[in-house]
Amino acid sequence: MYTGNELRDMFLKYFKAKGHRILPSASLIPKDDPTLLLTVAGMVPFKPYFQRRVEPPFPRATTAQKCVRTPDLEVVGKTARHHTYFEMLGNFSFGDYFKNEAIPWAWEYITEVLKIPVEKLWVTIYPEDEDAKKIWEKAGVKAERIIGDPENFWAAGPTGPCGPCSEIYVDLGEARGCGKPDCGAGSCDCDRFLEIWNLVFMQYNRDEAGVLTPLPKQNIDTGMGLERIASVMQGVETNFDTDLFRPIIDYVAGLAGLNYKDDPKSDMALKVVADHVRAVSFMLADGIRPNNEGRGYVLRRILRRAVRYAKLLGIEKPFLESVFRIIQRDYAHAYPELQENENFILNHLSLEEKNFQATLEQGTQMLQEKVKELLKKEKTVLTGPDAFYLYETYGFPAELTEEMLAEQGLSVDMPAFQTSAEEHRLRAKEQSQKMRAVVESPELMEKAKHLGATPFVGYDTISSSVRIEGLFVDGKEREDVGEGEEVMVFLSATPFYAESGGQVSDVGVLKTPRAEARVLEVKKGVTGTLYHRLSVTTGVFHVGELVEAEINNLERQATTRHHSATHLLQAALRSVLGEHVQQAGSLVTPERLRFDFTHFSPLTPDGLRAVEALINEAVLKNMPVDATEMSLTEAKSSGATALFGEKYGETVRVVRMGMFSQELCGGTHVKNTGEIGLVKILSEGGIGAGLRRIEAVAGLEALAYLRTLDEQVMEVAQTLKAQPTEVGKRVNGLVAQVKDLEREIGQLQAKLGKNEAEGLLKRVQEIEGIPVISAQVHVSDMEGLRQMADLLRPKLKTGVIVLGAVSEGKVNFVTVVSPTGLSGLHAGQIIKEVAKITGGSGGGRPDMAQAGGKDPGKLGEAIDRVPTILRGFLKK
Structure with missing residues (x-):
């Protein structure tokens, strides 16, 4: 019996022997593919090769690719084969071979390497694919075991590469089947016939309208689920019973x-x-x-x-x-x-x-509220929509809700729950199908593919004489462009850094003796071609002419200072907080830097000072900043820090700042750390679970920030008639003085409130034999209103208190019923009716409640209506 690990290695070694390059799994985050949230198939990393947006660096490859799919999340655990994460074994040809090789190799691997008996195997094909049928027969498959299936047409998404496919099935025996007369490979969803390998003959590209056009070359994309083949080879009923x-x-x-x-x-x-x-x-x-x-x-x-x-x-x-x-x-x-x-x-x-444990607790409380409502209405079944609300909002599975309700003799309307869940699933599916790539014009993409990667000369120069290789306006190629037009330009080489790695692109000008344009931004396409977006200010530009490309050097210098400061910041954070700190994103502009990182608590003031001090010590040491290209293996072994989650090529650029920092980076930097001048941290805070953000300024921007602070301190010093060095001491003295005055005011208000309360006790009236105090009082806020009610309650002992006050143009109310339940009165119900008169609402406990109102002019009317409102409740 082969283990899952052995099966993975066997597959890769088999195809290595067939001339394939073994590649490591790509990330679960698809690179440059906005049509997909996650890598859902083995071919996803190779889509640019199939479409020839990028020329394949090798003709054939084999991988064990990590994949995640979630459309069938709800059935995971209920079936033998559904998973969220799975491994897809695959062999790929990028125009190198096609069906004549892929089919015999697959059959050989299944029957001679894995030695699955031929009599257990079936093959399905696309009905119109006669070539595939003939090749399968030639490989050794009997004609009666080849079945046409109209669903044998495969694609990784709504758009992109696709083609007819052939699937290999294993018959697991009648005991695993449904017993239906028409049960067969590809036509039945029971567990008897298990699809183990799909061979896709990738020869078309599907656009957003569903139109198929032939790909530049015919390709092969195959996929064999490791979990599935392991279940077959280990002789177990489900994937979950394998050693995986x-x-x-x-x-x-x-x-x-x-x-x-x-x-x-x-x-x-x-x-x-x-x-x-x-x-x-x-x-x-x-x-x-x-x-x-x-x-x-x-x-x-x-x-x-x-x-x-x-x-x-x-x-x-x-x-x-x-x-x-x-x-x-x-x-x-x-x-x-x-x-x-x-x-x-x-x-x-x-x-x-x-x-999430805290969320579950909230959900439990919500469920108990639903239970109270059911019992109050003398019902025993929770509605499907209510159960689904608990699931979607609080993460409660229906099974957990059922279990908790069963303990109280209640149940869930499961058919209605399933209906709600299905409606939600369909809405989510419809939403996901609306996701489409930001598709460039075909002309633009074809030109970029033809030109290939644009040489970047901007590490060593700020200007360069280059040739215009392409001009595009609104996606259409032009021979020339003129004043006032916004243009996408391809150049033979460029000093302009393209937006990448958090660093914004360079800006500047493109000019000839007779024309000039402002370069607004530069972006990199999947082919490595740099797209220059510019606005023509004077004259006319022509394809093929030489132009002077010149970056704005002041902005470039400011950006490089901030970028180099970001590297020092990451090294300082790892030194102060620990090696667990990972970069989680960044933004580097001429004005500032922003650095997101992984850490699970706020930095203390001392910690921030320590980080800032380390950075500026590194600046003062004026360490050399060197950039070296090397292999990724060399870079990792040298200890260079990489951006977490980023996938790098075989050759990388390592930026060293003395012995302080060493990172993989393609950005522009200062020559020596001393050029940074000064780094000042502006803020640090949380931006999500386990994520922090630091914003800082460097160089002239740091000086400008400190000057602004200095001006503010001088202004405060003049107001206080104090020296700048004494501002802190004087402000602390004023704060203490304000607190003393606030304390005195509070004491006076309490005394006034006590006097007002004593006056109210003399104005008690009886309603149906119940002592009642209802009055408009003079307090500054709701807290003062509650305090006055607390003063009156022990002295009134039995009765009802309704107090109202105006604060900042709004009305506040407090109601007390003492003791609780007096004559069936409920404080929350009383205050709701009182507040309604002033255009407000509120509620609360039977013994005490508070409310707000919108119309202060009707406060007197509301207080006057209290006796009538109370009589109405007492008659019920």
Whole structure:
């Protein structure tokens, strides 16, 4: 029996022997592909090669690709095969070979390497693909075991590369089937016929209108799910029974004090937890952070679902970290990012688990409110929409809601819940289908592909004589452009840095003796071609002519100071806070820098001062700043810091600042740290769970900021008639004086309130035998109103108090009923009617309530109506 790890290695080695290059799995974050939130198939990283937007650097490749899909999230654990995270084994040809090679290799691998009996195998093809049928027969498949299936046409998304496909099925035996007469490969959803490999003959590109056009070359894209083939080779009923899952499931079962296979209900929960924690671990390892949108929301939802199902199993204590350790142990040899990014993963697992426990508590309270409503209405079934609201808002699965209600003899309308869930799913699916790439014009893309990568000469010069290679207006190519037009320009080379790595692009001018244009921004396309967006201010530019490209050097220098300061900042943070600090985003402009990083608590004032001091010490040392190109392996072994979640090429640029900082970076920098001049941190704060942000200024911008502070201090000093050095002392004295005055005012107000309260006690009236005080009083806020009510309550002992006051143009009310339940009166109901007269509302407990109103002119009328309102309640 082969293990999952052995099966992964066997596949890759087989195709290596067939001339394929083994590549590491790409990130779960698709690169330069806005049509997808996550990597959903093995071919996703190769879409630019299939479309020839980028020329493939090798003709064929093989991978074990990490994938995440969530459309069928609700059925995970209920079926034998559905997962959120899975591994896709694949072999790929980028115009190098096609069906004649792919089909025989697949058949050879299945029958001769894995040795699956031929009599158990079936093949499905696209009905119109006669070529594939002939090749399968030639490979050794009997004609009666080749079935046409109109659904055998595959694509990774709504747009992009696609083509007909052939699928290989394994017959797992009649005992696993449904028993229907028409049960067969590709035509039945039962567990008997299991699809193990899909061979896609990638030969078309589908546009947004659904139109198919032939790709420049015919390609091969295959996908074999590792979990599926492991279940076949290990002879187990479900993917969850393979060695890829059992260690996780058995560990979770141990935490819950259960045995796997004892109870179908707990088995499903065990499968969900195992699947989801595995998915979350790999998503975190690739730098995806939990949040409330995009792929971060997908991660958070999967994680919370794991915690919910663990709760159903009886696991109350934090458990995610210990389960991650099992996953890390079994997978890190193939996916070292599970080890390399351990601190990041563990910190987010801990924080999310802790935060969600608080959310669950809120949901429990909401459920209990729903229960009270049911009992009050003498009903026993919670509606489907209410159950779905609990699920969607508080993360309560229907199973957990059912369990908690059953303890109280209640139930859930599950059919209505499923209806609500399906409506929500359809809305979400419709929304996701609206996601489309920001598609450039075909002419523009074709030109960029033809030109290839634009040489960047801006590390060494601020101006360069270059040739115009292309002019585009509104996506259409032009031979010349003139004054007033906004143009996209391709150049033969450029000194302009393109927006990348958080650094904004350079700006400047393009000019000839007869024409000039402002360069507004520069961006890089997937082919490495740099797109220069510019506005023509005078004259006419022509394709093919030489122009002088000159960057705005003052802005470039300011940007480089801030970029180099960012590197010093990251090194200082790691020195002060620890090596767990990872960059989570940045913005570098001529005016300032912004740096986002992973850390799970605010920096103390002393910590911030220490970071700032380290940075400026590094500046004063005037360390040389060197940039060197080397292999990625060399860079990592040298200890260079990389941007977490970023995928780099084989050759990288390493920027060193003495012995203080060493990072992978393609940006522009100062020559020596002394050129930065000064770095001043402006702010530090949280921007999300486990994420902090620092904003700072460097160089002349730091000087300008300090001058502004100096001017403000001088202005305050003049107002206080004090020396600038004495401002702090004088302000502290004034603050203390203000506090003393506020205390005196408070004492006077309390005395006045006491006197006013004593006056009110002399104005008690009786309504139906109940003592009542209703009056407009003079207090500054709601707190003063409550204090006066507290003064009156013990002295009135039995009765009703209704007080109103005007504060800042609004009305405040307080009502007291003492003792609680006096003659059936309810303070919240009384105050609601009183406040209504002033255009307000409110409520509260039976003994005490408060409310607000909008119309101060009607406060007197409201107080006068109190006796009438009370009589109305007493008659009920």
